[in-house]
Amino acid sequence: MKTIYKSFLTLGAALTMMCGFSSCEDYLDKDPDSNVSPETPFKNFQNAQGYVEEIYNCIPNIAQCDWTTSWNLGDDEIQNPQADDMMLHQVDIGNYYAWQGSSGFYFGNKAFGGNPRSNSPFDHGIYAHAWYCIAKVNKALNTFEDYFTGTKEEHDLILGQLYFFRAWWHFEMMKWLGGLPYVDQEFSASETPQLERLSYLECADKVAEDFSRAASLLPVDWDKTTAGKKTMGHNELRINKITALCYLGKNYLWAASPLMQHGAQTGGARTYDYDAGYASKAADALGEVLQMVESGSTQYALVSFDYDDIYNHKKSKTATNCYSDLFFTTGQAWLQPGSTEAIFRGPSTGWSFTRYNYSRTFGPNALCAQDNKIHQPTANYVEYYGMENGLPLDDPDSGYDPNYPFKGRDPRFYHDIIFDGVQYINGDPGADAAMKYAGLATGGSMRAVSNASRTGYFYQKLVPHTCQKIDQGSADDYGPNPHAYIPYMRLADIYLMYAE
Template sequence: MNRIFKSFAVIALGLAGAATFTSCEDYLDKEPSSDISDETPFKDFTNMQGYIEEIYNCIPDKVKCYWTTSWNLGDDEISTPQAEAERTMQTQVDIGNFYAWQNNAQFWFAADKKNPTSLNLHDRRFYGNAWYCIAKTNLAIDKIDEYFVGTKEEKDILLGQLYFFRGWWHFEMMQFLGGLPYVNKTLSSGESPRLPRLSYLECADSVALDLKRAAELLPMNWDETTPGKKTFGKNELRLTKITALAYLGKNYLWAASPLMQHGAQTGGAHTYDYDQELARLAADAFGEVIDLVEKGKTQYELAKFDYTNVYDHQKSSGVEYSYSELFYTSRRNWLQPGGKEAILRGPTVAWNFTRWNYSRTFGPYEICERDPHFHLPTANYVANYGMANGLPLDDPDSGFDEKHPFKNRDPRFYHDIIFDGVKYINGEAKGNNAKFKYAGLATGGSGRDIANGSRTGYWMQKLVPHTANKIDGEDEYDKNPNAYVPYMRLADVYLMYAEACAVLNGPSGKSSKCDLTSIDAINRLRDRVGCGHVSTKFSGNSYMDEVRRERAVELAFEGFRFHDLQRWLLLTEPKYTRKTSQEFLRVSGADESFFAENDPAEAEVAEFREEEILTRNFDSKHYWFPLLRDDTYIYAEFEQNPGW
């Protein structure tokens, strides 16, 4: 952390104005006051908001931070066994090399790539930007009383953003690294950088203080404020009271979770043991958000899951913003995904970064033709998608039939997953490409080339539609494609509320801030997609399992699974360390004429089974990433995470 703390000290003496410098390294070479005076960035709302805009710009785009990226590190995904894929963070995690996070350019959290003013998404990674942005927030909080001239409303909005960002950058680092020094003051040039490394729970207390302040100060809707009217209609990425409350709840829920309460350990004995009081605080924060949303007092709402053709993500007439458009938009003038459901997004750019490599890393190489690194859903994870009646596949009353394994599944299965027989190419497929017209994902099928197709028996299309291929061209320039995966969306708030309330009193648990019970919150999401409600047969631990399964399905492939398994103390447990493929033989559709005339979900198969691809050899040390070695050499009290 030598570089980190040096940057704190220098920034404390100088100015971190948004238009002043192009990188942290460049700035450190300058005299502290060589560009502008101390007062300039903080003298009024316009200048200070410009200063804060640079913090927004530092938020990495998790899925497009490099040409070839990986962000799903749990049991949810596996890559093709290609040299390019072997370098990704997801593959490095599979082999237990957690040190790879520190210099992996393909990973959004990596420690390199710090360029705060750059509009190039490849210049943004989380770790280096986090310390830089925390220093900026501290400096601005210190200076606002000294220099700022403006209204109370303006000052509240500015401080609300600063407190939120100080808490948020710490919180995101804590998820990977555990407790850290909580830097909530500007460090002077002569100050020793021996800040204590706090426990996770001590850090969470400090995060909570900052997020509470932010929730009290931030507006519900920027468009309804006097400062916000100057940028009316262009405030959708800005922080609000809802953003702060939602992250306050998340901070409390993570602190309440088994890992933070019982420490890293194998065996899974404490997976259902949460801290009740912290869970209650989490439920109250989420409950306040949900109550405001349910009463129509915010601009946030759940996107519609209403399709004329769910396989092609074709939304019904009159749907303003579809479920698919939470992650990918096309033919909408480069509109950033997320809509009214997104609670936190960073800035992004559209065509170049969406088209090149990202949008075509979800399907077979021959018709996608990008770097040979494919995001493949594992069969073990796809098994989380239960039945349309709401029951899990292994429930004796579910109706799941191994002869018709794709029939009557949760509607999100058909939206998210490409399975055998789905029409993959809508246009004219000639020559060798004709074999991909209908997804040949049965054992030995045309799409089962391990290196260039699917090694799991599935492809995914939740985040990008299958029509983003070289024949259908849904990601070509004239379609105006844009892709983004939000850091948080409203559905996640309902899920976290359900989990926190389940800790308090199972399915009927609730917060005094909200009328919904835990099971009500889950059923809101199931009603959205047309899936059956959670069965009343589930209670206690079995109900918590259903809450967790719902989270796995609703948030699939959005980058949350690793942290969920981590905080539930399940990361090391056998069920969650295996990655499998789906093997079966076609009975229906051997000549593919069946799929031209029938719904592929109706197909009959034989010998339906899972086969292991790999098992991750994890132990208790893998619950946390290792700290940078250089950071731990600064002073003895800044200790490396256990086992590293």
């Protein structure tokens, strides 16, 4: 935890000063003499950055916001019946409002009662903190110019982060709720705002304005700024120009989509009916990023896929940044995953939450004995992995043979998917000898619907198969420093969005 949080400026004094900006009830309970003057949080760069750091702290950890979590709500994943209370299953049965009481879903974690100052991922959620963080931004923007004393560079760094976060929290809310009021002004505790709910496109235009402002103010790399040199080597989580441009492009691309343009449609007549204007703006923003990346003028680069043993995630001896490091690291002093591709992440204290419980929810409960709520890929998801020649399974030239369905597949398949017959336990299985090799065929040792795989597959894209009680010393116990995290945005996403 110390390794992750030393990337931030010292917050103690600044966060103490922030007590005056908490809830109305807390404010009314205070002795008036204890109130902090309005200029204190913004009088210099260190105080102002400390003010902003609390917003970073509120970014939810998608995968570790509770003991067991749901985040992949499409048809790519399923869990076993003990997880029927989870958001994943509730969406499958059409209960979309279940997020309001689901502690295992990062959007509305802990029924909106999260603590913005807590270091525990259990205390953070999008809905739990969005309005709080937006209010913090608006208070700062309303006050900052009057009191700040510092260099132009420091001034722009603070403003750029504030504009980014106002846009980002609105954007994340829009993903789940559609259009909503765009709150860009400060309200007093005595006011009851009556703001118009905007359409999705109206809201997206407001988001774009703030992301554009942020991109114009922020540097590509904090390590190359005078202010950033004070925290040299620990600025990788900070918002920069690339982050803002990438989200600007994503926001425009979503606004261009047929769903946002025409609403839900049946029959598929308008599936590809994008708005050309928004799509062009998306291409401009994303293309600017890719041009900088490919010219070598950023700190970002695609990771390699270079393995001596793909299935066991053993990198080639010459590999440095590899695909597995995007989601899970071990033996690297609790290094937060993401490598050179991570464009947006929140701070993570996931070293302990990785071991208990997250990493123990991807295999059969008999070996991964924590919560019996197991993440499993669906057959649909597995079929998305094509063949080594790049063709989909149903292409007549792909070479796919249904009698040998696991032969000649895309190399990522062998990195990500556990299928029938592969060696699941590397060590001595002892009493669990029946599970040394994955029994995932019908009637196999790992096919119990209640506590193993209901689909005939497990997946290890995010957590290696060695995270179980036999092999835990190599990847799952505290000693090797395991750390799991799912980045919100990575460089590969930018290439895919630009192509779209």
